[in-house]
Amino acid sequence: MAPNCIIMKYAVFLMLLYTQTLFAQNRPDGWQKLFNGKDLTGWKVLNGKAKFEVKDGMIVGTTVANEPNSFLATEELFGDFILELEFKVADGTNSGVQFRSESKPDYQNGRVHGYQYEIDPSSRSWTGGIYDEARREWLYTLEYNSKAKQGFKPNDWNVARIECIGSTLRTFINGVPAAHVVDDMTPRGFIALQVHSVGDLSEAGRHVYWRNINIQTKNLKPAPWDDVFVANLIPNTLSKQEEINGMRLLWDGSTTKGWRGAYKTNFPEKGWSINNGVLSVQKSGGGESTHGGDIVTTEEYAAFDLQFEFKLTEGANSGVKYFVTESEGNKGSAIGLEYQILDDARHLDAKEGVVGNRTLASLYDLIPSLKISRGQRKIGEWNQGRIVVYPDNRIEHWLNGYKVVEYQRGTPIYNALVARSKYAVWENFGMAERGRILLQDHGDEVSFRSIKIKTLK
DSSP states (O other), rough: OOOOHHHHHHHHHHHHHHHHHHOOOOOOSEEESSSOHHHHHHHHEEESSOEEEEEETTTEEOOOOOOOEEEEEESBBBBBBBEEEEEOOOTOOOOOEEEEEEOOOOGGGOOOEEEEEEEOOOOTTTTOOOEETTEEHHHHHHSSOOOGGGGTTTSSSSEEEEEEETTTEEEEEEEEEEEEEOOOSOOEEEEEEEEEESSGGGGTTTTEEEEEEEOOOOOOOOOOOOOOOOOOSSSSOOHHHHHHHEEEEOOOSSSSTTTETSSSSOOOOSSEEEEEEEEEEEOOSTTTTTTSHHHHSSSBSSSSSEEEEEEEEETTTEEEEEEEOOOOOOOOOOOOOOEEETTTTTTTGGGGSSTTTSSSSSBBBBBOOOOOOGGGOOOOOOOOEEEEEEEEEEEEEEEEEEEEEETTTSSSSHHEEESSSSSSSSSSTTOOOBOOOOOOOOOOEEEEEEEEEHHHH
């Protein structure tokens, strides 16, 4: 081999060694630099053609009109890690940081998809929430954790922290706990900086800045447990944080323990099934509670935080009722306040009642739910439902991360709503001090899982 070739190969070897040493250099505290402060070594642009460049030790992203979301992604993939970085947005630009994300030719022509740390300078203030880019959309809105909305500093540098350890995904904004998701869909992927798409020429040329991007992959020490809400997407499980928060499973995922038929001593012998961690009321084609019948908890509850997942079939109708006492006797479906579960597009009940108060997630026949497009799921997909009853009788209905109903029972407004409803014939409707939780058999196939409850005091 010619001497010049040997020298050239040796020079290339030294350059690669230098780059790897610089890029993977460990700080005394065990952190590695993902960005060397000089150039974009170790990164690549995916999807759109927004501009990424290095200026004054920062990565600067610039919006380009009529381009899709653009991402500057690490060439290296990461599984368990703790990531910290600083960011600043100008001109109200929405952005984000992808983590455990992927880009595959067989998925939407290589579209970047996966978890995203939201950067949201709008009045909504969801910076630190977790969005599932190009997949399931919002996994954790900051409606779940309103305290975190105060963490973001507009037009200033902010510190983002992302912890991914096993199935636990936690985010922080300037040291404030933001989102807490438990999910196992993607255990490993790249990290990417997003420049959001803009369609208007007036929005082109806006900037996002990042600096001090550091990662830790060994000897991980997560932040101490806290009391924020946990969005656990692994069916019928409780995470450590949920246990600390006082949450427990109301259905164990495999048996009928803790449940019985309404007005009965045992669980229905027909009409309900348990398969692969899913509790389903079977389609009977009959009317309300004419097949297996409603099921209720064996325990009664006063103030509580109830969480559940449900899945509709086309044209299906069901509901989750609370403060059920069974005191009215066996006259069809047991009476109680109801979180409506309905295929609004195909079931006629959606058009009954008043101003949509029989639609999905409404307080049935009393208060219509807010209709938020990103809070809707397609028929056949799982939804996250939630009912919160506070000790002072304030009550909330939630759907897929959004609070869609809020009221207080026992107030003059509540009493007026009852008086004009189908429940006017029931004395003191919905005012029991405590009652059972009910899953309704309305003759249609509807499935439930991940039913959990926390007692509030």
